[in-house]
Amino acid sequence: MTKQQMMNDLAKLIDKNNIFMDELLKNHTYTKLGGKADFFVTPTKVEEVQKIVQYAKKEKLPFTLLGNGSNVIVRDGGIRGIVLNLKQFDGIRTEGTKLIAQSGARIIDASRYALEKCLTGLEFACGIPGTVGGALYMNAGAYGGEVKDCLESAIVVDEDGNVQKVLAEDLDLSYRKSNIAEKNYIVLEACFQLEDGEFDQIKATMDDLTYKRESKQPLEYPSCGSVFKRPPGYFAGKLIQDSHLQGKGIGGAEVSTKHAGFIVNKSNATATDYIGVIEMVQKEVKSRFDVDLEREVRILGED
Structure with a gap:
């Protein structure tokens, strides 16, 4: 199938201005x-989401879901087929102590909305840059909290294009993991069960976490955030720091001198540079400490 044929087909499913x-x-x-x-x-x-999913399945087209790209690396060759982005699904509302957020909304904004409504439970997410859908996908967490602590349920589109409600306990949420990819779910909406709280107390907690994030993380450079999962019994950043890798890199990518758990795009890096630094770090930490660092960040696409 040619690209023009695909364009014609997709234009029958959604507004061509969104293709x-x-x-x-x-x-x-x-x-x-x-x-x-x-x-x-x-x-x-x-x-429209349902139609796109059904079309891709029928035509056996490669299909990739991409949020706001905060925890992914896309290879230099790009991604074949259809890349679906739900940035226009960004609504947030409350029903009593439940906060319902669409998948394209930023989890930071959901956290701030909870503050406005004096609801506590999402403070940990005030510095996580990903979308709500991405936060569920990887059971995002920070500073002692994670999505599984407050998620009640999600509305998803399955691989056949059907919409269904899935309870949190059926998503197999664990450390930086869920079964969303395995089930080929596309998250449309998440429902968080929060609790009534005091505005000033919630804000103080969020201000403290924001200060910790801004003072410790290299936010002045493009990065994918924390690259590696925490190895049992260790901290990834400490292992990398003790391996004397800060400031070392390949091409325009290097291990941050501010936080060793981050790799930054310091000067027009390529994805190949960035992935090369990840592999360099994994190899050196394995050599020095016999610890395998597992990536938290996803790598998509072709070289």
């Missing part, structure tokens, strides 16, 4: 890395 051919994905990732997507689509309705 982008050969879209440069470096414009949609926090690392500022990544080649082109054959098609980058941003539907506005649930029915």
Whole structure:
């Protein structure tokens, strides 16, 4: 199937103004890395998401879900087929002590909305840059809290294009992991069960966590955030620091001198540079401490 045929087909499913051919994905990732997507689509309705999923399955087309690109690296060759982005699904509302957020909303904004409504339970997310959908995908967490602590349920589209409600306990949420990828779910909406709290107390907690984040993390450079999961009994950043890797890199990518758990795009790095630094760090830490560092960040696309 030619790209023009795909464009014609997709234009029958969603507004053509929300279909982008050969879209440069470096414009949609926090690392500022990544080649082109054959098609980058941003539907506005649930029915459109269902139709796109069904179309991709019927035509056996490669299909990738991309949030706001905060915890992914897209390779320099880009991504074939359809890249689905739900940035236009960004609504947030409350029903009593429940906070319902669409998957394209930033989890930071959900946390701030909870503050406005004097609801406690999402303070930990005030510095996590990903979307709500991405936060569920990896059971995002920080400073002692994680999504599984307060998630009640999610509305998803399954691999056949059906919409269903899934309870939190059925998502197999564990450290930086869920079964969302395994089940081929596309999260549309999440429901968090929070509790009534005091505005000043919630804000003080969020201000403290924001200060810790801004003072310790290299936010002045593009990065994918924390690169590695915490190895049992260790801290990834400490192992990398003790391996004397800070400031070392490949091309324009290097291990942050501010926080060893981060790799930054310091000067027009390529995805190949960035991935090369990840592999260098893994090899050195294994050599020095016999510890395997497992990536937290996902790598997508082709070289």
